[in-house]
Amino acid sequence: MGRSPCCEKAHTNKGAWTKEEDDRLVAYIKAHGEGCWRSLPKAAGLLRCGKSCRLRWINYLRPDLKRGNFTEEEDELIIKLHSLLGNKWSLIAGRLPGRTDNEIKNYWNTHIRRKLLSRGIDPVSHRPINEHASNITISFEAAAAVREEKGAVFRLEEPKAAPISNPADWGQGKPLKCPDLNLDLCISPPCPEEPMNMKPVKREAGLCFSCSLGLPKSADCKCSSFLGLRTAMLDFRSLEMK
DNA sequence: AATCATGACAACCGCCAAAAT
DNA sequence: GATTTTGGCGGTTGTCATGAT
Numbered sequence: 001m002g003r004s005p006c007c008e009k010a011h012t013n014k015g016a017w018t019k020e021e022d023d024r025l026v027a028y029i030k031a032h033g034e035g036c037w038r039s040l041p042k043a044a045g046l047l048r049c050g051k052s053c054r055l056r057w058i059n060y061l062r063p064d065l066k067r068g069n070f071t072e073e074e075d076e077l078i079i080k081l082h083s084l085l086g087n088k089w090s091l092i093a094g095r096l097p098g099r100t101d102n103e104i105k106n107y108w109n110t111h112i113r114r115k116l117l118s119r120g121i122d123p124v125s126h127r128p129i130n131e132h133a134s135n136i137t138i139s140f141e142a143a144a145a146v147r148e149e150k151g152a153v154f155r156l157e158e159p160k161a162a163p164i165s166n167p168a169d170w171g172q173g174k175p176l177k178c179p180d181l182n183l184d185l186c187i188s189p190p191c192p193e194e195p196m197n198m199k200p201v202k203r204e205a206g207l208c209f210s211c212s213l214g215l216p217k218s219a220d221c222k223c224s225s226f227l228g229l230r231t232a233m234l235d236f237r238s239l240e241m242k
Numbered sequence: 243a244a245t246c247a248t249g250a251c252a253a254c255c256g257c258c259a260a261a262a263t
Numbered sequence: 264g265a266t267t268t269t270g271g272c273g274g275t276t277g278t279c280a281t282g283a284t
Contacts, residue, residue: 017252102252107250110250
């Protein structure tokens with residue numbers, strides 16, 4: 001038996017949203033919150049599929065959205081996150097406040113892909129184009145050795161196998177493989193006192209997010225450099241899945 | 243001025259996984 | 264445990280705006 005439709009398609013509008021529909025949706029969610037998307041359209045008096053309402057709200061109507069052009073810093077952040085996460089747009093969006101997965105996905109396909117190509121970088125593998133034997137490796141062996149003493153080191157290995165689709169699988173007692181990224185990255189808990197099985201949620205301790213991605217230090221950054229190498233040190237466990 | 247090509251982005255579709263029954 | 268329902272995600276398409284010819 002196939003999956004039943006999420007709504008009665010025969011009686012739903014499609015295509016661009018009107019101002020009135022937007023107003024109804026916003027008014028309803030402001031009054032009742034984001035409840036059940038299936039029942040929302042009827043309750044809000046909208047002839048729309050619940051999924052369509054959800055998408056409209058998340059991608060366009062949410063009050064915390066940051067509209068407007070992406071900054072150069074955001075560009076670089078997206079590129080770095082994409083090199084690590086691949087097309088996990090929702091994860092990437094989770095690290096860019098006010099940006100949606102759809103927006104980032106579109107921006108990637110229309111701008112960043114071209115930007116990387118113009119730099120001679122393959123937007124899929126993040127490696128130089130026409131440089132088959134390219135083998136630029138940033139080694140964190142020294143860092144890893146230090147961290148290994150504390151018993152909690154995961155390392156991304158040279159690509160050999162299928163991509164890990166779910167970052168939550170990383171470091172689960174098996175070799176880590178990142179097929180499209182040739183970086184010998186050390187991923188380690190910035191806060192040693194935190195148990196390894198702790199739920200990966202927002203963190204206060206350890207490297208701040210800017211430092212974890214090698215961005216310039218922010219004014220309130222209290223992180224110290226690790227062997228003089230802040231760049232490419234990324235705490236994957238702080239990447240919130242949902 | 244008209245037509246065509248391209249870019250940008252909103253919206254849809256189908257699939258998957260988790261939750262509910 | 265099996266089945267159904269729902270929310271969420273990534274890929275793709277459709278449409279409008281803009282620039283080039």
